Each structure stands twice: as structure tokens, then as C-alpha cells.
Amino acid sequence: MSEWQAVIGLEIHAQLATESKIFSAAPTAFGAEANTQVNELCAGHPGSLPVLNRRAVELAVRAGFALDCDVQALSIFDRKNYFYPDLPKGYQISQLNYPICLGGHVDYDVDGQPQRTRLERIHMEEDAGKSQHEGEDPHSHIDLNRAGTPLIEIVTHPEIHTPEAAAAFFRAVREVLVCVGANDGRLAEGSLRCDANVSVRPAGSEVLNTRTEIKNLNSFRFVRDAVRHEIDRQIALIESGGSVVQQTRLWDETRNETRVMRTKEGEADYRYFPDPDLPPVLLDAAWLESVRASLPELPAARRARYRADYELSAADAAAIVDRSGFATVFEAAIAAGCAPRQAAIWVNGELASAINDELLAWRDSDNVFVSSRGVEIDGPSLAALQGLVDDDTVSIGTARRVLRRMIESGLSAAAVVDADGLRQVDDSGQIEAAVRAVIEANPDEVAAFRGGRKQLIGFFIGQVMRATKGRAKPDTVRRLVIEALAGDAG
Amino acid sequence: MAIDRDTIEHSAHLARIDISSWSDAELASLTEKLQRVVGYVEQLSQIDTEGVPPSIHPVEIGERLREDLAVATPGRDAILRNAPSHDGETFLVPQVVGGD
Numbered sequence: 094m095s096e097w098q099a100v101i102g103l104e105i106h107a108q109l110a111t112e113s114k115i116f117s118a119a120p121t122a123f124g125a126e127a128n129t130q131v132n133e134l135c136a137g138h139p140g141s142l143p144v145l146n147r148r149a150v151e152l153a154v155r156a157g158f159a160l161d162c163d164v165q166a167l168s169i170f171d172r173k174n175y176f177y178p179d180l181p182k183g184y185q186i187s188q189l190n191y192p193i194c195l196g197g198h199v200d201y202d203v204d205g206q207p208q209r210t211r212l213e214r215i216h217m218e219e220d221a222g223k224s225q226h227e228g229e230d231p232h233s234h235i236d237l238n239r240a241g242t243p244l245i246e247i248v249t250h251p252e253i254h255t256p257e258a259a260a261a262f263f264r265a266v267r268e269v270l271v272c273v274g275a276n277d278g279r280l281a282e283g284s285l286r287c288d289a290n291v292s293v294r295p296a297g298s299e300v301l302n303t304r305t306e307i308k309n310l311n312s313f314r315f316v317r318d319a320v321r322h323e324i325d326r327q328i329a330l331i332e333s334g335g336s337v338v339q340q341t342r343l344w345d346e347t348r349n350e351t352r353v354m355r356t357k358e359g360e361a362d363y364r365y366f367p368d369p370d371l372p373p374v375l376l377d378a379a380w381l382e383s384v385r386a387s388l389p390e391l392p393a394a395r396r397a398r399y400r401a402d403y404e405l406s407a408a409d410a411a412a413i414v415d416r417s418g419f420a421t422v423f424e425a426a427i428a429a430g431c432a433p434r435q436a437a438i439w440v441n442g443e444l445a446s447a448i449n450d451e452l453l454a455w456r457d458s459d460n461v462f463v464s465s466r467g468v469e470i471d472g473p474s475l476a477a478l479q480g481l482v483d484d485d486t487v488s489i490g491t492a493r494r495v496l497r498r499m500i501e502s503g504l505s506a507a508a509v510v511d512a513d514g515l516r517q518v519d520d521s522g523q524i525e526a527a528v529r530a531v532i533e534a535n536p537d538e539v540a541a542f543r544g545g546r547k548q549l550i551g552f553f554i555g556q557v558m559r560a561t562k563g564r565a566k567p568d569t570v571r572r573l574v575i576e577a578l579a580g581d582a583g
Numbered sequence: 584m585a586i587d588r589d590t591i592e593h594s595a596h597l598a599r600i601d602i603s604s605w606s607d608a609e610l611a612s613l614t615e616k617l618q619r620v621v622g623y624v625e626q627l628s629q630i631d632t633e634g635v636p637p638s639i640h641p642v643e644i645g646e647r648l649r650e651d652l653a654v655a656t657p658g659r660d661a662i663l664r665n666a667p668s669h670d671g672e673t674f675l676v677p678q679v680v681g682g683d
Contacts, residue, residue, distance in 0.1 A: 113653040120653035127672045128663060132656045136665070148651030169640055176599055178676040191639065226678055234673035237662075362597060367640045375645035 096296040099324040100304075101259050101289060102251035103316075105266055106244050107276040108220070108284035109152040115219050115243035116143030116186065116371075123282045127236040135222075135240040137181030142370050145170075149243040150374065151384060153193050153217050156245055156275040158385045160266070162197030162215055166378065170217075170371040173363045178235050179222035189365045192216035193245075193374070200393060201265035203258045210262050213248045220244050239283075245275070251290065251301065256324065260317035263287050268392050286311045291323045292337065303337045307344055307351055319344035323351050395420060403433035412441045418455035418462060419444070425460075425472020431479045439475045443496050452500050468503040470496075478506040486510060487517050491563055519566040521573065524557070527565065528573045531556040542578055550574065584625065586618040 114121055117134035134141040157164040169191040172184040197212035222237035247266060253259050267285055270276035277284050292304035307323055310316045322344075327337050342351040390398070392414050399410035413419045419440050426436040444462065447453045453462040453470060461469040478499070482492045487510055498509045510516055518524060531553055532539055542549040553574045558565060591614055595602045602610070656662070659672070668675040 111651045113651050118649070118652060118654035119656050122653075126659070128659045128674070130656060131659070131662045132654075135656075136662055138665070144649040145646050146651050147648035150648065174597075178674070178679055224676075224679060225673075231678055232668075232675040233677070233679045234670070235676060236673050362593070364597070369641055372642040372644050372646045373640045 097293045097324075097328050098296045098298070099254055099256075099320075100251050100292045100294060100301060101253040101255075101320060102304075103247075103249045103253065103259060103262060104288040104290070105247040105263065106220075106286050106288070107156070107247065107266075107270050109149045109156075109217075109243040109245060109275060110277050110284075111146055111148045111152065111243055113146060114241035115146050115149045115217070116241055117141075119241060121242050123279070123284070125238055127234075128238060130238040131240065135181075135237050137183070143186065143368075145371065145374065146243060149217065150193070150376070152243075152273075152275040153215065153245050154376070154381065154384050155273045155388060156247075156270055157194035157197065157215055158388055159269045159273045159275075159391060160194075160197040160199060160212060160215070160247070162194035162212060164194050164376070164381055165191065166376050166381070167191060168193040168217075168374045168376075170368045170374070171365045172368045173218075173365055175361070175363060177221070177224075178233060179224045179237070179240070181222075181237065181240070185219060185221060186368055186371070187218035187246075187365075188216035191373075199262060199265050199269070201261050203255070203261045208258060208261070210253055210258075211250045213250055215245050215247050218244050218246060251292075251304075256317045256321035259289060259320045260313045263316050264313050265393075272392055273388055280311045280313075283311060287316050289316060289320050289323070291320055291327070293324060293327045293331070303339050305337065305340045305342050305351075307342050308354060310344055315344055315346055318346070318349065319351055322349065326351065403427075403437070405433070405437050409437050409441055412445075413437065416445075417457070418460070421460050422462065422470075422472045422475065426476045426479070427472075429473040429476035431472075431476035435479045435482075436472075436475065439479065439496075443493050444470070444475070447496070447500060452497075464500050466503070468500055470500060474499065474506065481506055481510060485517055485519065485566065487515055488563070488567060491515050491517070514562075515564060517566050518561055518564045519569055521569065524561065524565050524569055524573055525577075527557050527560045528553075528570070528577045531560060531574075532577055539578065550578075553578070584621050586614055586621055588614060590614075591617070 108121075109115075111121060113119060114135065117132055119132040119135050120130050122130065134143060154164050168188055170186050171189045173187045173189070174184045176183055192214045194215035197215065198209050199212065200207060200209050202208070220239045220242035222235055222240040225234045225236070227234075249262070253262060267276070267278050267280075270285070271278040279285070287310045289307045289310060290304045291307065292302040294300055294302050305323060305327070307319045310319055323342065330337060338356060340356045341354045343354045344351050396407070396410040396414045399405045399413065400407060405413070413423050422444065423436050423440050426439065427433050431439075444453070448462070453464055456463045459469070461471045463469050478492055478496060481487050481495070482489050487495060495506055495509045495515065498504070498513065499506060502509060502512075504512060535553075535556070538549050538552060542553075550571075554567070554570050557570045557574060558567070561570075588610060591610060592602065663669040663671070663674065666674045
């Protein structure tokens with residue numbers, strides 16, 4: 094068997110997160126009843142005219158800058174002509190020769206190895222409606238709610254070579270689009286989907302062989318599995334003497350296979366031409382610059398900064414950046430005086446566990462974590478808690494319990510410590526008394542310790558901590574226990 | 584550009600016009616007429632456009648943009664009323680699978 098290399102190019106369709114459609118004021122909300130978000134334009138009524146949505150342009154531009162594209166000051170909408178019942182006008186408005194973005198690239202990791210995939214272009218277009226066919230029904234049912242939904246199509250160069258890289262690329266693009274607010278990231282709702290063009294060639298060859306296109310993959314796993322399956326299918330086909338036919342295929346996730354949707358006989362003839370209803374889109378340089386300047390720090394850059402500036406591990410940095418609200422609280426805690434390493438331990442440790450236990454949830458509008466009873470935990474409250482550890486008011490173990498009590502009670506860290514009497518005891522006299530009591534109460538262990546079972550030191554410390562309800566300063570307890578055991582022997 | 588029988592059949596298919604019942608004489612006549620139309624437009628190619636920047640769009644003003652505000656639609660009943668066939672929720676069309 095010879096060695097094969099897969100050649101994969103992806104086209105990602107991302108719905109732009111607007112309130113209204115790309116060329117009309119019909120709403121875009123997900124999940125509405127069939128045909129309730131359809132106006133005259135969506136239905137292709139004669140005489141209706143498209144007017145471009147400013148927010149859609151802005152979001153496409155944000156996506157373009159975030160993906161390092163060359164955003165175009167001039168772009169043009171074209172008509173892509175074909176007949177299908179979910180496309181009532183008989184053409185889809187898209188961009189062919191003058192798309193809104195050219196070039197660009199995405200950096201991502203595959204199994205810890207950095208990779209870059211270059212983009213060919215990003216163009217804007219409208220989505221079509223949905224047609225459904227069921228069993229014996231002689232009709233197809235058309236719902237035009239999605240017709241006219243604003244999309245960008247992100248097209249890569251065919252330079253991805255493994256199913257894992259294809260999935261990782263898709264994931265990285267989603268992360269960027271969500272970060273800049275261009276897309277809501279909801280794969281299951283169809284607001285982000287991926288078509289994969291797949292061909293194979295002998296390893297070392299530079300030719301581009303006949304490819305197939307797998308349509309509408311809406312999860313990272315589907316991308317990986319469908320591409321992997323398609324590569325295997327093509328290799329098996331060629332090795333058994335067959336040849337790949339240019340086809341559009343669908344991924345059947347229940348049967349774990351791709352199957353033919355349609356075979357393309359020659360190039361489809363879409364007769365693109367500039368849409369005379371839509372003048373060229375001319376974007377002002379100053380406006381473009383203001384959009385670029387308003388972009389937030391991207392997740393990859395943020396992870397790199399946390400590692401460089403705060404010396405966090407890759408895993409800790411990713412855990413903070415990948416979860417809603419963590420970066421906000423982490424940075425606010427640092428701003429409030431918490432050491433970065435401690436702030437990372439709080440958010441990735443106790444905060445994460447409180448969220449896991451469903452004690453807290455992120456509330457985006459206020460930049461805080463909130464309990465079901467409305468108690469708010471933010472960066473400064475974690476910094477204040479760590480402050481009590483730093484100045485020896487409480488031990489770190491007690492501090493973890495204090496956070497839970499803060500969430501229950503709504504009190505500040507200091508107030509919880511006072512209310513529950515958790516202040517750390519560093520009064521030698523008080524601790525000495527407890528040590529003495531423990532030694533007197535456990536003569537057998539004392540004898541064993543002196544007989545050489547030095548590991549019993551932990552037992553004595555534990556007993557003293559228990560006697561002081563965890564409030565004694567552990568260092569002091571240890572020192573006094575050692576002194577007492579040595580001293581009494583002498 | 585030469586218009587021949589293949590061009591006619593391809594164009595008819597793209598426009599979903601059924602020409603299967605047309606006689607050879609009718610097709611020949613149509614071919615000739617379309618050739619004359621295309622020839623008429625082709626006169627434009629005689630103009631010397633050396634040094635003239637390409638016109639990429641018939642309209643030379645910039646796009647006017649609309650604010651992103653959703654407005655209530657006419658409603659499903661109103662939209663479906665114009666369709667030849669519907670079931671009160673969706674438009675009904677003859678069963679389609681695939682297509683181009």
C-alpha cells in the first residue's frame with residue numbers, strides 16, 4: 094500500500110449576529126415558527142428591494158480583522174443564479190469577484206503542535222430557506238425563516254492535511270468569531286457550519302485530485318469523523334482500481350458514513366453578475382480603523398500574554414481564557430492587588446468548583462458570578478479573600494471554606510471570618526495549652542513517637558488543629574508540637 | 584460568440600424552459616435570432632477601451648446602509664396567501680431532492 098496525503102479545504106458559513114436580516118428588517122431570532130420571520134423581500138416578491146444591514150457589514154469587518162484578513166474598502170454583491178424552492182428569487186445574493194475580505198490566516202494547535210492555515214477570502218451572502226421532505230409526502234415543505242439571514246463564508250486554501258487539523262481549525266475560527274461578537278457560536282442551531290472539500294494524492298505529490306464536498310457539518314466531531322471517513326473511502330476506492338467522482342456528499346452521523354447527495358456533472362453554471370439593486374459597498378478608511386481598534390484581545394493572544402506576563406502554565410491559561418467570565422474575574426482580582434498565581438489558583442480551583450456545584454453562574458451583563466440568591470462574586474472579592482491569607486488572618490484551608498460561606502451568606506470575606514470566628518490563632522500561649530492537652534491525652538502515641546515512629550508528628554498536629562477548630566496557625570502548631578515532644582523527653 | 588444548438592439547449596435548461604417538443608426548424612430559427620441579438624451587443628467590443636478603467640458596477644454611488652432594527656413581518660398568513668400551495672405553515676412544492 095502506498096502512502097497517501099489528504100488535501101482538505103474548508104468553507105465555514107457563519108451567521109452574523111444581527112437582529113435583522115442582511116437586506117431587510119425581518120427578524121433573525123432562532124426557533125421561531127415556520128414562515129413567521131418572512132417579509133416580502135425574503136419571499137422574493139416582485140418590486141421588493143434589498144437594503145444592506147450596517148451591523149452585518151460591521152460584523153463581517155470585525156471577523157475579517159480578527160482573522161488577519163485584508164479588509165476591502167470596496168466590495169460588490171453579485172447574483173448567483175440557480176433554481177431551488179428554498180430560494181424564491183431564483184438567485185442568491187453573494188460576493189464573487191470583490192469579496193469583503195481577502196487573505197488572512199488562522200493559527201491553532203493540533204496535539205500541541207502550532208499550525209497555520211491561510212484563508213483565501215471571506216465574502217458576505219444571504220442564507221437560503223429550508224426545505225423538508227418526509228417519507229411518503231408528495232410535497233416538500235418550505236420554511237423561509239432563514240432566507241436572507243446574514244452569513245459570512247470563510248474559505249481556506251486547500252492546505253489542511255488531517256481530520257484532526259480540520260476540526261481544530263474549525264474550533265479556532267469559532268473561538269475568534271465568538272470573541273469579536275460576529276457569531277453566537279451555537280453550532281447546534283446551525284449558526285456555524287462547515288463544508289469540507291476533500292481529495293487525496295500520493296504523499297509528496299503536488300497535484301490536486303478530484304475532490305468531494307461534504308456539506309453542513311455542524312460540530313467539531315462531525316468535521317473530524319466525516320473527513321476521516323471520506324479520506325479512507327477515497328483511498329480504498331483508488332486502491333481498488335476506482336476513481337473519485339466529483340460529488341456533494343452528506344455526513345450521516347448515525348451510520349458513521351458519508352453518502353452521495355448529488356453528483357456534479359461539469360461545473361454548475363451560476364451566471365454570476367453584479368446585483369444592480371445593490372450599489373458597491375464603499376467603506377471609509379477611518380471607519381475601518383475604528384472597527385479594528387474596537388476589537389477585544391483575541392483568546393490566543395490572551396493565553397500567550399497570561400503565560401508570558403503571569404507565568405501561568407498553558408493549561409492554567411487555557412482554563413481561564415476558555416471559560417466565560419474567568420478572564421474578567423482573574424484580571425479584576427489582579428487589578429485589586431491579588432498575586433496572579435494566587436488569582437489563577439482561586440478561579441481555576443475554588444471558583445470552578447463552586448460553578449461545577451452550580452452555586453455560581455456567570456452574568457455577562459454585570460461582569461460578575463452570581464449565586465441563585467443573587468450573591469455576587471467578582472475579582473475584588475477574591476482578592477480580598479486572598480488578602481486575608483496573605484496577612485495571616487486565615488490559613489489557605491480556612492479561606493476555601495470562607496469562599497463557600499461568602500456565596501451562602503453574601504457577606505464579605507472579612508465579615509465571614511469575624512462572624513464565624515475563623516480568625517487564625519497565632520497566640521503561642523493558647524496553642525501551647527492545646528499542645529500540652531493533646532500530649533497528655535495521648536501517652537501511647539507519645540511513647541511510640543519517642544520510640545522512633547516520627548511520622549506520628551502528623552497525628553499530633555492534626556489533633557491540635559482539631560482542638561483549635563482549624564484556626565491555629567499551622568507553622569506555629571508544628572513548631573510547638575516538635576518542641577513539646579522533644580522538651581518533655583529531656 | 585457563436586450560438587449553436589448546445590447553447591440553446593443549455594440556456595433553456597438553465598431557464599427551465601421545456602424545448603423538447605420544438606421542431607428542428609423552430610430551433611434553427613431561434614438559434615439564428617439569438618445569434619443576431621448577441622451580435623448586436625457584440626458591437627460594443629469594437630470600442631477601443633485601452634486605458635479606460637474597468638467599470639465594475641453599473642451604479643457608481645456607494646451603498647446606503649440600513650440600521651440593524653428588526654420590524655414585525657406581515658405575518659405568516661399574509662405571506663402564505665400569495666402561494667399557489669401551502670398547508671397553513673409552510674409553502675408546498677413538488678417533492679425535491681438534490682437539484683443543481
